[in-house]
Amino acid sequence: MTHSKDQFIEALIAQYKEEIEEILVESEHVYRSTIDYELLNSKVEELFACAKVDGLEEKIVWDLLHARIPSYVNYINFKTSGKRAA
Numbered sequence: 001m002t003h004s005k006d007q008f009i010e011a012l013i014a015q016y017k018e019e020i021e022e023i024l025v026e027s028e029h030v031y032r033s034t035i036d037y038e039l040l041n042s043k044v045e046e047l048f049a050c051a052k053v054d055g056l057e058e059k060i061v062w063d064l065l066h067a068r069i070p071s072y073v074n075y076i077n078f079k080t081s082g083k084r085a086a
Contacts, residue, residue, distance in 0.1 A: 017068070020068050024040070024068065026043065035069075037072065044065065
């Protein structure tokens with residue numbers, strides 16, 4: 001039983017890696033030189049909602065995001081720290 005659950009989680013992780021690639025491409029501007037972080041953020045929020053439904057831990061999704069788009073994690077950290085300072 002545990003083995004099949006591990007396989008399911010691994011398949012989900014692979015699926016979410018692909019989803020992250022897709023939303024990154026959809027959020028990039030001309031010639032893939034810049035990222036629209038507001039658009040990316042809205043798509044990532046949808047991704048987190050789907051992950052919750054699928055039973056994938058939020059930390060796993062954050063790890064995938066950090067590995068692929070570390071600048072997004074920096075953007076979120078700056079955005080949240082800016083709200084506290086204001």
